[in-house]
Amino acid sequence: MLLLGIDVGTSSIKVSVVDSETQSALVSAQYPETETEIKSLKTGWAEQSPEMWWDHVQNAILKANASGKYNPKDIGAIGIAYQMHGLVIVDKEQRVLRDSIIWCDSRAVEIGNSAFQKIGEQRSLSRLLNSPGNFTASKLAWVKENEPEVYAQIDKVMLPGDFIAMKLTGDITISASALSEGILWDFQDDAISQDVLECYGFSSSLFPPVKPVFSEHGYITSNVAERLSLTPGIPVAYKSGDQPNNALSLNVLQPGEVAATAGTSGVIYGISDQLSYDPESRVNTFAHVNYAADSKRLGVLLCINGTGILNRWVRDNFAAGTSYAQINALGQEIPLGSAGLRVLPFGNGAERMLNNKMVGAHFQNIDFNLHTQAHIFRAVQEGIAFAFRYGLDIMRGNGMNPSVIRVGKANLFLSSLFTEAFVNATNIPVEFYDNDGSVGAAIGSGIGVKVFASESEAFTNKKAFQLIEPTSADLYEPVYQDWKKLLLKQLDLNNAN
Secondary structure (H helix, E strand, O other): OEEEEEEEOOOOEEEEEEEOOOOEEEEEEEEOOOOOOOEOOOOOOOEEOHHHHHHHHHHHHHHHHOOOOOOHHHEEEEEEEEOOOOEEEEOOOOOEOOOEEOOOOOOOHHHHHHHHHHHOHHHHHHHHOOOOOOOHHHHHHHHHHHOHHHHOOOOEEEOHHHHHHHHHHOOOOEOHHHHHHOOOEEOOOOEEOHHHHHHHOOOHHHOOOEOOOEOOOOEOOHHHHHHHOOOOOOEEEEEEEHHHHHHHHOOOOOOOOEEEEEOOOEEEEEEEOOOOOOOOOOOEEEEOOOOEOOEOOEEEEEEEOOOHHHHHHHHHHHOOOOOHHHHHHHHHOOOOOHHHOEEEEEOOOOEHHHOOEOOEEEEEOOOOOOOOHHHHHHHHHHHHHHHHHHHHHHHHHOOOOOOOEEEEOOHHHHOHHHHHHHHHHHOOOEEEEOOOHHHHHHHHHHHHOOOOOOOHHHHOOOOOOEEEOOOOHHHHHHHHHHHHHHHHHHHHHHHHO
16 A cells, blocks of 8 residues: 655645555655745744645645655555644634644743643643633734734634544644644543633534544545546545654654654654643643553654754855755854854744743854854854753653654755754764654554554654764763753843843
């Protein structure tokens, strides 16, 4: 059987068609070729059009089909990975009521903070494992408060992947994993949180039926199948947020296993079997893809909004027309520490690990007579690596102590400069795997339709191909401590204001 994986990213849509026997991609395609715009109507806002995602999904599938490397009729199941925490709302005719308020939007921070107090901090943490924060439920509350005419028309609330599945099948479902990332799941009751519903005044009827991540979430309609040359009736058999899906694609499923990504945002994601939480909600705990009431598997997630997006901003504004490989090479020529130049990479909305503060990005200690373009490139990647270290120390304080971190060779991990900084700043080895979000989603669909006898069988051909170990952690440590002092000073200034 062939399996189709769809990865609904912030920057683009990627699809892969995977041979279930070899677990390898026959073809992958991305659409569009340029990075998709994030609409920001006000400072701290971030929106995208769900219908645009659907248009891009269709074009990506047609592009993959045009390769001629497989027969689309041989595809037997579809899996979907998607950017987490986005709010999608539709009416009774399944029409989108407004653009999606996506993951890096900060407008609902105070709404979530107020709900944290109203529900009660200890009750929120013990039952939701998080503060309501700036997540999907709080974004929906913002719509209810600020756009009541829109809210009144809502039939169903969903996450971005649920919307794409709806467009494929006409059916709307959701999972415990998706509800937990929206801070709508009560881990004590294993049900939609009555506390959140009552606090925000939501009706439970707004939410679709809850199904396991690995299950059939609807079947491709004949109209969609004809348009995309697929077989009518094949199932969407897997839906997951991008970070749980990345962990799945790296075979990170059991307690103690840890994955990382460094795309538009940066994430460290570790698995626990304990209903634990960070008292300050700086890192968050969600239901993992293999979560079940009788087998708790939780994903402990550290997110840094400003990672790859900063690297892109620097390239576009300091070296237009230059490739990422070129800026990586230029930065590699500069010695560790970037001659005192320090970068705080927090310019993409409120940062959870900084207590939902809008810190902004900062370039510190610039010397016009010393620093060059290359110093900026290195300082940016060092600053991002130091942000990972700062967040990892929070995870360590909450009992997550990885001995190795699994990553895919993608995004910032394509840079040997960044990889060196990450490994030595954290003092943890990195294992590289040939993985991809869309391939992971495809394999997830195979698990959903039981092509594989078990989850572990789905990854029998996925082995690490490279190990990078720390070689100069002692040299990175004082540079990190200097960077950390600047961050703490900036946080003090923010608090004072």
